[in-house]
Amino acid sequence: MSGCSDCDTCGPAAARPDDKYEYMVALAGNANVGKSATFNQLTGVDQEIGNWPGKTVERAEGLLQHRGRRIRVIDLPGIYSITALSTEEQVSREFIAHDHPDVVVNVLDASALERNLFFTIQLVELESPLILALNQMDLALQKGIRIDTGKLSALLGVPVIPTVAIQGKGISALSDAIVHAVQDRPKPRSIPYGKEVEDRIGKIMELLPAGAGGYPPRWTAIKLLEGDPDTVWEAKKQAPGAVAAAQAYTRELEKIHGEPAGTVLSGERYHAAERMVAEVMEIHTPGDQETPLTARIDRLALHPVLGYLLLVLTIGGLLVWTFIIGAWMSELMTSYLSGIAPIQPLAKGSAADILFAGVWTGLVAALTLIIPYVIPFYLFLALIEDSGFLTRFSLMLDRGMHKMGLHGKAIIPLVLGFGCTVPACLSCRIIESPKQKFLAAFLVTLVPCSARTIVILGVVAAFVNIWWALALYLFDFILIVILGRIAFRVLPGESVGMIMEMPDYHVPSIPIVLKQTWQRTKSLIWIVLPAYIAGSIAITAAYAVGLLEPINTILSPVTVLLLGLPLWTGVVFVFGIIRKEMTLLALAAIFGTTVFSTIMTPVQLIVFALVTMLYVPCISTILALAQEFGWRRALGITVLETALAVVLGAVAFRLLGLVL
């Protein structure tokens, strides 16, 4: 078994004892080529989707058992290039170079061979043992494309296996090839570029010491020529001469071509890909690039009027469906679970009683949020994502998102935010520029998540009227747009526009949809559940030792004087930091009634819901923000939103008093 000596850096060793597998292979390839389907087929039911602590991008991994071999399969993120412009590219590149997988399985979309081979050629530069899985062969045939896999294999010097992963075709051949390859380790043939580039690569390689930086010398030379900052920084320590020479060559190359060297090299790779495609591919029907189905659906989905209608119907349907079914299921679950043991956030008694009350309340609270509200929501979202509709929605909303300094792709975290803020914050990783990523996460914390929706429904809709509840929702949306615009101007950094592939529509694959749903739910369980339980214990304990009274008094200048709310809401807001809809439970427990209109006036109810909606993002969100952006920014958002909630609440209290 090779190369996993530094495995202690990439995950809990206990999860992967060394005797569990003999070899390791990595799946790499563009997005939307059926990489996940290939992964699912290879690993079957034996997969575990591991969270890799310390890394910002998640990789799935599973076990392939074939012909008596146990092979660990790592699914790398879907990327188009290894130029390390994004975190996902960086992670993939480092994994292939430093973790030394025994074989890299490059999954390609046979119907878009040229673009896919561009990535293959970069893998060839990394000189790792390689197998090509030429996927979506059926789609290619439909489009009249014939590919001579034997010839492609001969050109690259590595096995090429045709597959239709979604139907399981070619998977056993691929498994066979993997089993052979982990022993043979087929090294791809080096692909020559144009003379003026090749000469310079050769000269830089002569100046490089052997084994510098863990990358192959040819790769290092190419990256130095491209002026890749990481490589330059690494090489400066070991071979300053090579770096200086490379810089001179870069300038020469840029002078000859009149383009940045990185672009020249990418051009060279595409030329190589074009040459290969010309040799191995035949097109029988004059190639229509869209399948008729995709063209037909796009005429509707991207129509200037009907497209937006479809969008509103889908997102509206998503919310309505979730909250009608969700509310019903949540009620059912709560009554069942409280039958097992009573839910009391404010228990008194022995330490064991307090501990139990805390754990149980936290557990019930998390379960009744995740199962009825969040999972159905994510399931539906995964369906529209996998079928290809979500990219169309991104395109349609791109222009609108520009107003907040974001682009179309940010719609994914923002919509996710209606479910739970935590996975929504984590999903901001799909956005390329650091500024836009942070901006999107900030706005996500303001989107009314399911917990906040429960408060608005349970306090305002139930005891004032539904219109004020909707008005609060509307106000929140307006606030998001306004704050987005301000933050866009205030935050340093630049905004970049959207460049996004538009995949063909297809019938969603159930395993992939379930996997996506599980991955999002999982991050919720990992962060939210422990935070709920720990938080509940803390609050129950604080009540037991009589800490709540002083908290009310300390907070009274804000709650009573500024916001005009009853004294005891101070503690309620502290509860809400753990989980926003726990404020409902706390209100009921403290005042001994569930008819909130008897304890607060309509104005107070609205102000209470408004403040709950905006103040401190819940503790799980703060943790997620800290993980993604550091504590300084996480606390910055917390302080800002709390101040905003108090100011707006105080204004609302005074203005609403005139109306209601």
Added chain:
Amino acid sequence: MASEQLEEYLESILDIVEKEGIAKTSAIARCMKVAPASVTEALQTLSDKGFVHYEPYKGAYLTDQGREMARKVKRRHRLLEVFLSDVLHISGDNVHDEACKMEHTLSDETECALCKMLNAPARCPHGSLIEACDRDVESCSACLKENTPSPTSTRDEPLVPVTSLSPGQKGTIAFIRGDNSVVQRLTDLGLTLRTEIQLVRKAPLLGPVEIAVRRTRLAIDHAIADHIFVTAGGEKAG
């Protein structure tokens, strides 16, 4: 008639043609704030010089030569506007008027030097796109690098941003303007020089454009797509 005035006419006609398809005499008169009779006279002159096709009572549209000329003047106008507002800090109202007067006397050499000094700006202060120059370069960075002399040879064919193709129309990438990271991202996705691409559709309200390249389709932000310049090809059947 002075060449300045003719150039002004060409610019107005270009604006109107781009909005309405054909420039009616009355529309030109309104745009230039002159009497319709003067317009008729000017159109006659322009038609004689081969810049426009003019049909009495219907209106005028530009010939290839006229379009070229109008584009060139528009480019100079917008470059000058950037110069006047960003470098000289001339107040907003005067920028347009001053540029209007200066644009007719600018030489090719000065235009090129101005473009380099301003770092090949993409848009004028009012937000309109600055056309690509007609010099034979493959990217703006080639021109901006060090102290290379301005390229003197010119392109054979006029360049248009991919956003001005009509749906279904193809074009060949001639150069991509913009900072290196954006150009790199586009190149990595297959938008290399001399690649044929096809505009599939444009989203409404200056939304992203969808293009087909190397048998894949990409949605690209409108502002980025504005920087992808192509030599336009023919319509695609179907």
